Amino acid sequence: MSQSPTSTSSLATADKAAVLAQTLPFLQKYRGKTMVIKYGGNAMTEPVLQKSFAEDIVLLQLVGIRPVVVHGGGPQIENALQRLGKKGQFIHGMRVTDAETMQVVEWVLAGQVQQEIVGFINQAGGRATGLTGRDGALIQARQLKVADPANPSVLHDVGQVGDVTAVNPAIITELQDAGFIPVVSPIAYGAQNESYNINADVVAARLASALQAEKLLMLTNISGVMDKAGQLMTDLSAAQIDAFFADGTLSGGMLPKISGALDAAKSGVKAVHIVDGRVPHVLLLEILAGQPFGTLIRAN
Ligand code: ADP
Ligand code: MG
Numbered sequence: 159m160s161q162s163p164t165s166t167s168s169l170a171t172a173d174k175a176a177v178l179a180q181t182l183p184f185l186q187k188y189r190g191k192t193m194v195i196k197y198g199g200n201a202m203t204e205p206v207l208q209k210s211f212a213e214d215i216v217l218l219q220l221v222g223i224r225p226v227v228v229h230g231g232g233p234q235i236e237n238a239l240q241r242l243g244k245k246g247q248f249i250h251g252m253r254v255t256d257a258e259t260m261q262v263v264e265w266v267l268a269g270q271v272q273q274e275i276v277g278f279i280n281q282a283g284g285r286a287t288g289l290t291g292r293d294g295a296l297i298q299a300r301q302l303k304v305a306d307p308a309n310p311s312v313l314h315d316v317g318q319v320g321d322v323t324a325v326n327p328a329i330i331t332e333l334q335d336a337g338f339i340p341v342v343s344p345i346a347y348g349a350q351n352e353s354y355n356i357n358a359d360v361v362a363a364r365l366a367s368a369l370q371a372e373k374l375l376m377l378t379n380i381s382g383v384m385d386k387a388g389q390l391m392t393d394l395s396a397a398q399i400d401a402f403f404a405d406g407t408l409s410g411g412m413l414p415k416i417s418g419a420l421d422a423a424k425s426g427v428k429a430v431h432i433v434d435g436r437v438p439h440v441l442l443l444e445i446l447a448g449q450p451f452g453t454l455i456r457a458n
Contacts (some may be wrong), residue, residue: 202229227341241385393456424457
């Protein structure tokens with residue numbers, strides 16, 4: 159009985175070879191380069207996407223790229239606080255993080271979410287290492303004061319929410335040199351050794367800048383940045399972003415994401431993309447197939 163060429167997959171053998179051959183220019187371009195990947199949203203909770211994400215990270219490292227993962231976890235924190243019967247209080251979209259809430263944030267991010275991701279990557283054959291911004295004095299922060307949108311001179315205290323003051327990426331490069339894949343939780347330390355929770359997009363952007371990364375990819379739960387009419391913007395300039403901020407096109411989690419993305423682009427990260435984390439193997443498609451996905455953020 160003759161074996162059908164499509165018996166093991168939908169691609170014929172010759173097509174597989176063609177696909178692999180087409181990755182050559184990308185492999186040549188990106189070998190030895192650092193890429194920071196913000197991992198969040200659906201990609202972090204759906205088993206099929208968890209698996210494809212972990213496989214992509216391991217494959218990228220095997221072909222000589224140096225991936226760094228920064229993870230989020232807002233929904234997981236919310237869930238844990240609810241189970242503990244703690245009601246969240248929000249000021250202008252920011253969770254008021256008292257000492258008890260901060261403890262839960264650290265348990266969930268560093269104890270649960272980060273270690274799950276480390277496990278998936280290791281299961282896929284990689285050697286992931288979890289750390290927070292405390293490890294190796296990676297990320298220092300001070301308390302973030304939130305300006306009142308109606309009266310910007312009024313500053314609100316939202317507790318242990320941090321504003322990054324310094325990034326010392328030595329621990330990351332040491333781990334990369336030793337063949338480990340760093341998985342970073344968005345927690346920083348303060349001058350008095352207090353802990354701060356920081357938006358994971360902001361941490362990813364600051365780390366990408368400090369590492370002068372080749373790419374910053376932010377995986378999210380939407381196809382990319384949408385305009386007022388709900389149309390996907392494949393490309394956004396700094397001027398368009400300013401206009402989007404001013405006319406209210408951006409809201410909620412997209413605000414820190416875009417400002418982080420723009421800061422990273424302006425500070426020398428070569429390519430910054432906000433991509434759809436719901437697409438399986440989106441990292442391979444974007445990095446090794448040159449497939450434009452989501453929104454490219456331009457520095458000017
Ligand atoms: P994550 O940080 O996990 O990627 P967030 O919820 O923090 O997810 O941020 C993404 C969300 O931002 C989207 O799901 C969407 O609801 C919201 N958003 C606000 N404005 C826009 C916009 N103009 N285009 C796309 N998403 C937007
Ligand atoms: Mg977010």
